[in-house]
Amino acid sequence: MAVVEINLPHHRYEVRIEPGALSQLGQWVHQVAPHDRAAVLADSAVFDSYGSAAKQSLGKHYRHVTVQPLTSGEDHKNLDAVERLYSVLIDAKLERGSPVVALGGGVVGDTVGFAAATYLRGVPFIQCPTTLLAMVDASVGGKVGVNLPQGKNLVGSFYQPRLVVVDTDTLGTLPERELRCGLAECVKHAVIRDADLFTWIETHAADVLSLERDALVELVERNVRIKAAVVIADEKETGERAHLNFGHTFAHAIEAVVGYGVAQGYHHGEAVSLGMVAAAWLAVQTGRCSSEVPEKVTRLLDQIGLPTRVKGLPPTAGLMEAMQLDKKVSGGRLRLVLPTKLGEVSVVDDVGQDEVARAWETIRGSS
Ligand SMILES: NC(=O)c1ccc[n+]([C@@H]2O[C@H](COP(=O)([O-])OP(=O)(O)OC[C@H]3O[C@@H](n4cnc5c(N)ncnc54)[C@H](O)[C@@H]3O)[C@@H](O)[C@H]2O)c1
Numbered sequence: 001m002a003v004v005e006i007n008l009p010h011h012r013y014e015v016r017i018e019p020g021a022l023s024q025l026g027q028w029v030h031q032v033a034p035h036d037r038a039a040v041l042a043d044s045a046v047f048d049s050y051g052s053a054a055k056q057s058l059g060k061h062y063r064h065v066t067v068q069p070l071t072s073g074e075d076h077k078n079l080d081a082v083e084r085l086y087s088v089l090i091d092a093k094l095e096r097g098s099p100v101v102a103l104g105g106g107v108v109g110d111t112v113g114f115a116a117a118t119y120l121r122g123v124p125f126i127q128c129p130t131t132l133l134a135m136v137d138a139s140v141g142g143k144v145g146v147n148l149p150q151g152k153n154l155v156g157s158f159y160q161p162r163l164v165v166v167d168t169d170t171l172g173t174l175p176e177r178e179l180r181c182g183l184a185e186c187v188k189h190a191v192i193r194d195a196d197l198f199t200w201i202e203t204h205a206a207d208v209l210s211l212e213r214d215a216l217v218e219l220v221e222r223n224v225r226i227k228a229a230v231v232i233a234d235e236k237e238t239g240e241r242a243h244l245n246f247g248h249t250f251a252h253a254i255e256a257v258v259g260y261g262v263a264q265g266y267h268h269g270e271a272v273s274l275g276m277v278a279a280a281w282l283a284v285q286t287g288r289c290s291s292e293v294p295e296k297v298t299r300l301l302d303q304i305g306l307p308t309r310v311k312g313l314p315p316t317a318g319l320m321e322a323m324q325l326d327k328k329v330s331g332g333r334l335r336l337v338l339p340t341k342l343g344e345v346s347v348v349d350d351v352g353q354d355e356v357a358r359a360w361e362t363i364r365g366s367s
């Protein structure tokens with residue numbers, strides 16, 4: 001088992017990473033939140049596969065365990081879902097000390113986390129992520145929240161979990177496309193902080209995609225350490241945490257213009273893949289790094305099977321407009337995270353429109 005300790009100024013918790021960890025969920029949760037009632041809110045896509053294992057494990061330590069499925073998908077990360085969750089928690093007679101476990105991907109983690117943060121002004125929250133993205137990204141950092149019709153993640157809070165339990169075996173049922181999307185965020189972590197991790201992913205991408213157990217544990221551990229280090233340095237997102245946006249300003253514009261979701265176009269990790277390529281070339285164009293960086297990043301993303309060019313990319317003007325609407329724009333200036341070398345980035349706000357437009361062209365596929 002790998003354990004990553006997260007030491008925040010006012011809160012300390014562990015991320016425990018192990019194949020088969022769900023069987024120990026009850027024991028571990030009980031250590032951090034002893035009570036006689038507990039609830040598990042599970043993504044409906046994982047409820048059948050892992051809901052009963054979670055219930056059984058918790059049942060050894062809690063007298064009353066409620067396990068409830070939640071409808072999957074970004075469309076259900078909203079206040080209606082939160083309100084339904086409050087009803088589940090009230091019906092289950094959960095009290096201030098009763099732990100609430102989120103079992104699923106980032107959508108469930110964010111939604112259940114927000115309900116846990118606000119129900120009775122906060123109950124013990126446990127993350128049990130089942131997508132690679134949630135394991136390496138969403139479950140670490142304490143951001144919880146939901147979407148409004150007007151936009152993504154507009155309502156939320158910072159609420160730290162008592163514990164994060166990562167059972168890497170749950171990735172066995174995750175669609176491969178989602179696994180690749182999680183790897184996009186791992187490549188992001190490597191580019192912003194850790195050149196050794198970049199080399200490790202180059203060597204082990206195939207092991208990860210074939211769900212080799214040791215490779216998965218090492219991948220999750222290394223990435224959790226990076227995300228944790230960044231958010232500990234900057235718990236409320238004033239400076240360093242912005243580095244996690246590498247590739248994301250371009251990605252959000254792609255998601256806004258091309259659309260996201262399975263049917264419409266790109267999944268988030270795929271948009272991030274494209275965004276990292278564009279941002280890395282922009283860094284070259286503006287004299288911040290050598291062309292080796294985008295070349296290596298593109299090669300690795302290709303190797304993983306993530307997109308690095310878009311056929312039928314909409315006209316640049318619309319993409320540039322979408323970038324300006326992104327919430328990371330401050331005072332009308334586009335703030336971009338650009339690599340200076342592998343493992344290091346800087347935040348810049350002086351890039352010209354022409355240069356950004358040229359960066360978009362680097363990912364335009366010949367269709
Ligand atoms: N809080 C944060 O800091 C943070 C960071 C990054 C992303 N997010 C949020 O996370 C969300 C994206 O997370 P995600 O990529 O995990 O998406 P997701 O939760 O929608 O999961 C992706 C898909 O996989 C399915 N699934 C999940 N686990 C599975 C498993 N083990 N087997 C089979 N199917 C499984 C889900 O039903 C869904 O269809 C977004 O809403 C994003 O805003 C939050």
Ligand SMILES: [Zn+2]
Pocket residue numbers: 185248268272
């Ligand atoms: Zn992302």
